[in-house]
Amino acid sequence: MEQQAKERILTAAKHVFSEKGFDGARMGEIARAAKVNQAMLHYYFQSKEHLYEEVLHNFFAVKQVSSFVSLVNKFDLTPSQRLYLEIYVMIYLNNQPVNQDFERILYMLISGVGIKKFMSITKKFYFPVLQLLENTIRAGIEKGEFESHDPIMSAIEISIFTTHFNGRSRFFEGTKWNEHINKEIGIKEIFDFFIRYTFKGLSPAGREFSIPVIPENIMSEVDNTIGLILKEVKRGFNE
Numbered sequence: 431m432e433q434q435a436k437e438r439i440l441t442a443a444k445h446v447f448s449e450k451g452f453d454g455a456r457m458g459e460i461a462r463a464a465k466v467n468q469a470m471l472h473y474y475f476q477s478k479e480h481l482y483e484e485v486l487h488n489f490f491a492v493k494q495v496s497s498f499v500s501l502v503n504k505f506d507l508t509p510s511q512r513l514y515l516e517i518y519v520m521i522y523l524n525n526q527p528v529n530q531d532f533e534r535i536l537y538m539l540i541s542g543v544g545i546k547k548f549m550s551i552t553k554k555f556y557f558p559v560l561q562l563l564e565n566t567i568r569a570g571i572e573k574g575e576f577e578s579h580d581p582i583m584s585a586i587e588i589s590i591f592t593t594h595f596n597g598r599s600r601f602f603e604g605t606k607w608n609e610h611i612n613k614e615i616g617i618k619e620i621f622d623f624f625i626r627y628t629f630k631g632l633s634p635a636g637r638e639f640s641i642p643v644i645p646e647n648i649m650s651e652v653d654n655t656i657g658l659i660l661k662e663v664k665r666g667f668n669e
Contacts, residue, residue, distance in 0.1 A: 435466055435474070436474050439461075439464040439466060439474060439475065439481070440484065440485060442460050443460050443464075443481050443482070444535075445531060446459055446460050447482060448532075457481075489535070496558075497655065497658075497659055498519055498520075498659070501515075501655050502562065507644075508642065509567075509570030510570060510576075510629070511644055512569075513563070513628070513632075514641070514644060515648075516562060516563060516588075517588060519656060520593060521592050521595075523660065524592060525620060526660065556589065560589050563584075564581055567581040567584050568581050574634065576632040584631075584632065592624070626641065
């Protein structure tokens with residue numbers, strides 16, 4: 431019952447914040463939409479600020495970052511195999527259909543006074559992933575599997591593409607590329623393109639690049655974990 435009440439509150443808060451913004455939203459309105467009394471609302475979420483941050487944490491999957499890092503670190507893999515899995519997980523986690531309420535909240539954050547809060551939240555999930563990628567690329571360079579004169583820039587390029595492609599695809603609406611970008615390309619096509627692009631770019635000079643092979647049992651466990659993470663992210667945020 432407690433978990434259901436919290437989920438109702440988060441769902442109601444998502445809608446109200448997307449319509450009114452942080453400043454315009456009222457805790458009483460959120461409580462009524464969630465069908466709870468205001469005392470219960472303050473019991474679970476002590477303030478509007480706390481509730482707003484919890485909504486953002488769910489949207490940005492901040493709490494799931496540790497699950498992602500633990501998943502990749504679980505297996506005994508070569509740097510090439512690790513990078514393959516890191517890209518795979520990031521693309522399949524970050525390129526799901528975008529929630530409309532999230533789009534509105536995100537627009538309010540980045541277009542106004544909420545930019546500092548936006549940066550604070552994104553750093554909590556972006557920096558650990560960036561560090562994971564950098565470590566993998568450096569390990570690959572040490573073992574002769576990769577070549578990059580700037581591992582940090584390589585890691586940033588990978589992280590930006592894998593976490594922002596879905597959002598940037600809206601940029602092409604109304605152009606000659608829209609049909610291809612937004613209707614013909616799915617998550618599998620995004621992954622297939624970028625995995626080849628990445629490994630070709632990191633391949634040492636004079637060596638033909640190859641895509642690493644991941645054992646089926648590992649891929650099966652990874653897919654199951656991705657499913658659980660996505661289920662947790664979406665929990666309480668159904669339309």
